[in-house]
Amino acid sequence: xxxxxxxxxEQLKKFCTDAFIKFGFxxxxxxxxxxxxxxxxxxxxxxxxxxxxxxxxKGIEKGLIKPKAEPEVVFETPxxxxxxxxDGMGQLLGYKAMNMxxxxxxxxxxxxxxxxxxxxxxxxxxxAKMACKEGLIGISMTNSEAIMVPTFGKKAMLGSNPIAxxxxxxxxDFFFDSSTTVVTRGKLEIYNKLGKPLPDGWALDKxxxxxxxxxxxxxxxVAKAGGGIMPLGGNTEQSGGHKGYGYGMVCEIFTSVxxxxxxxxxxxxGGKGGTCxxxxxxxxxxxxxxxAICEHLSTLLCELRESPKANxxxxxxxxxxxxxxxxxxxxxxxxxxxxxxxxxxxxxxxYLDMDVKSYLGDEAAxxxxxxxxxxM
Amino acid sequence: xxxxxxxxxEQLKKFCTDAFIKFGFxxxxxxxxxxxxxxxxxxxxxxxxxxxxxxxxKGIEKGLIKPKAEPEVVFETPxxxxxxxxDGMGQLLGYKAMNMxxxxxxxxxxxxxxxxxxxxxxxxxxxAKMACKEGLIGISMTNSEAIMVPTFGKKAMLGSNPIAxxxxxxxxDFFFDSSTTVVTRGKLEIYNKLGKPLPDGWALDKxxxxxxxxxxxxxxxVAKAGGGIMPLGGNTEQSGGHKGYGYGMVCEIFTSVxxxxxxxxxxxxGGKGGTCxxxxxxxxxxxxxxxAICEHLSTLLCELRESPKANxxxxxxxxxxxxxxxxxxxxxxxxxxxxxxxxxxxxxxxYLDMDVKSYLGDEAAxxxxxxxxxxM
Numbered sequence: 001x002x003x004x005x006x007x008x009x010e011q012l013k014k015f016c017t018d019a020f021i022k023f024g025f026x027x028x029x030x031x032x033x034x035x036x037x038x039x040x041x042x043x044x045x046x047x048x049x050x051x052x053x054x055x056x057x058k059g060i061e062k063g064l065i066k067p068k069a070e071p072e073v074v075f076e077t078p079x080x081x082x083x084x085x086x087d088g089m090g091q092l093l094g095y096k097a098m099n100m101x102x103x104x105x106x107x108x109x110x111x112x113x114x115x116x117x118x119x120x121x122x123x124x125x126x127x128a129k130m131a132c133k134e135g136l137i138g139i140s141m142t143n144s145e146a147i148m149v150p151t152f153g154k155k156a157m158l159g160s161n162p163i164a165x166x167x168x169x170x171x172x173d174f175f176f177d178s179s180t181t182v183v184t185r186g187k188l189e190i191y192n193k194l195g196k197p198l199p200d201g202w203a204l205d206k207x208x209x210x211x212x213x214x215x216x217x218x219x220x221x222v223a224k225a226g227g228g229i230m231p232l233g234g235n236t237e238q239s240g241g242h243k244g245y246g247y248g249m250v251c252e253i254f255t256s257v258x259x260x261x262x263x264x265x266x267x268x269x270g271g272k273g274g275t276c277x278x279x280x281x282x283x284x285x286x287x288x289x290x291x292a293i294c295e296h297l298s299t300l301l302c303e304l305r306e307s308p309k310a311n312x313x314x315x316x317x318x319x320x321x322x323x324x325x326x327x328x329x330x331x332x333x334x335x336x337x338x339x340x341x342x343x344x345x346x347x348x349x350x351y352l353d354m355d356v357k358s359y360l361g362d363e364a365a366x367x368x369x370x371x372x373x374x375x376m
Numbered sequence: 377x378x379x380x381x382x383x384x385x386e387q388l389k390k391f392c393t394d395a396f397i398k399f400g401f402x403x404x405x406x407x408x409x410x411x412x413x414x415x416x417x418x419x420x421x422x423x424x425x426x427x428x429x430x431x432x433x434k435g436i437e438k439g440l441i442k443p444k445a446e447p448e449v450v451f452e453t454p455x456x457x458x459x460x461x462x463d464g465m466g467q468l469l470g471y472k473a474m475n476m477x478x479x480x481x482x483x484x485x486x487x488x489x490x491x492x493x494x495x496x497x498x499x500x501x502x503x504a505k506m507a508c509k510e511g512l513i514g515i516s517m518t519n520s521e522a523i524m525v526p527t528f529g530k531k532a533m534l535g536s537n538p539i540a541x542x543x544x545x546x547x548x549d550f551f552f553d554s555s556t557t558v559v560t561r562g563k564l565e566i567y568n569k570l571g572k573p574l575p576d577g578w579a580l581d582k583x584x585x586x587x588x589x590x591x592x593x594x595x596x597x598v599a600k601a602g603g604g605i606m607p608l609g610g611n612t613e614q615s616g617g618h619k620g621y622g623y624g625m626v627c628e629i630f631t632s633v634x635x636x637x638x639x640x641x642x643x644x645x646g647g648k649g650g651t652c653x654x655x656x657x658x659x660x661x662x663x664x665x666x667x668a669i670c671e672h673l674s675t676l677l678c679e680l681r682e683s684p685k686a687n688x689x690x691x692x693x694x695x696x697x698x699x700x701x702x703x704x705x706x707x708x709x710x711x712x713x714x715x716x717x718x719x720x721x722x723x724x725x726x727y728l729d730m731d732v733k734s735y736l737g738d739e740a741a742x743x744x745x746x747x748x749x750x751x752m
Contacts, residue, residue: 079455079485080662109455110486114663137629150680152689157680165626167633174629176622182615199614208686226684232609232616235686238575239558240608244616246552246695247623250541252676253513253550257543258663263676265683286456287490287634297629300639304526304533307641308602310584310611313528319622 116261492637530584
């Protein structure tokens, strides 16, 4: 872990909150944004926590993200709403939209809210969990910059298009949050940094052929030169790639299509983000005794964890279990921040005129940003 | 095609309808059942059409399926219902439940109906399409006999657990219907009949190791000896198997969990089916101008079809396109029935005292059933 510096949750929270306030967000807005970001680090999803800070920094600097944007509800029924984001901060739009879905679901039983013209909103699962904490089933989806190549294609047309769903259960909530691509771009970046060839079934070159060259794929993605990441299931029908492509489309329907926003293939072009989100909240009580239903789920999850293991395996996880374990570990032992990410945080301090040493300690004081991971 | 005999849609419809009437269903009930079955053949999903007839024949004969069962709505709100199926015919329960969801969605905007203690209901997509024909988004899911092995496990715990979703679009509706396993059992049966080794990433032996031996896997499934089919994404996290397992769980939640029915791992044990379904209908009009929204989807689908093809590929399909093409072909050129399936149909004629020759022609008259594909 020589390339990492460990900070406590509280220290990172203070740094991030002050940074977002300096960007022009209110205290309560900063609290929301920071909770989304740090929840990602607590869950062990490093790619969407501190590592993404630079994306918000540069996004605000370049005017893609407008801190003062006022979300506008452009359509509403008792079970639904559509929010025009006016290029605001994704986390704030996501938080507002899911809260609307939750309030409506508490009244009517189920509801869906879509958002257009937003920006990157962090981990999809955060918003699904918001509903879960209120005793509801939560679903959260977002489109994103085109990165998924459809089956038999060679041009990225859909985003990583994650779908997240959470439902209350004991001792661990069911919490499933995953991109509909086989992996995310962050995974390719890790392989690239390590100089390792990509595993089979992950990526395509600009002609649509399978490739293991992470550097080439990442360059082509940035240049929009063709190629990208395969859908879950790979690039053949035999391995089920058309299914991952199908789930990517489901995400696209519940985000851009039902908000009349930009589909993934039209986002992030010409200095415009245009990301769209979709949120659904469902009260299990519309199907009977809520406690009994959640216990029924808990029983299944327990049966899965206790079912026989494959040769050489010691544990079967249910979705959401790893995040709980990671969260306990990081609250106790701190959050490890990659030095490249830390250098970006130092750069942010300088940009916002924040004292590096008092926020990030002596380890950070001498760091200088060599190359930003922001590549838009 | 020597192993196939081709019949017109009308001829198969007459045969099936009369057979189900002989089983004790009313004319209108038989019409529904037969429409579900033949829609599968028309869509080119041979595994769920005439080939499944034997399953209903034996299911009724053994008392798993009760033709006279009266579905009972045990819980209901304006946006939801739970139906106790009392071991009735899956197609009739599915039809009733999706119609309830459609009617509620037309009133409230969106609705969900779950069903417990049902039986195999044919293709999941049929019910999604019912909503689509009414201008709504339709979602249909069903659990089934346990066949999917969770990541790092060696025992099948979840069913093939298909999720289907349809939404109106031009010229082809979006129509995505797929198991959350990498393939269905039917695919393994085809490889077994041909004596071909299974592709990598499909199946597990009884110890949870990857295997290409279709015969062994099928035997173990029937004997519940361990092993089964991998989730979409395979049996490692690197290839995304935990995601297919996650979608399998999503299906389980919207079928068995929210109906308080049997989870897949408890169905089909001790002479009891216990299959559960889930249906959701959503009116796009709750998000604004319905026509504009469906046109927005149509544009994306068109852009996908017209996007650049991978080297060596001539066509990118959008979901639902292949089914439309298959349907046109079969209405014009007839439906090819495998001789093994035909022998099962002849056996059914004898069981129900129907005249083989007048229903199925001279080609069928001399066929004798060697071995039923019914293996429950």
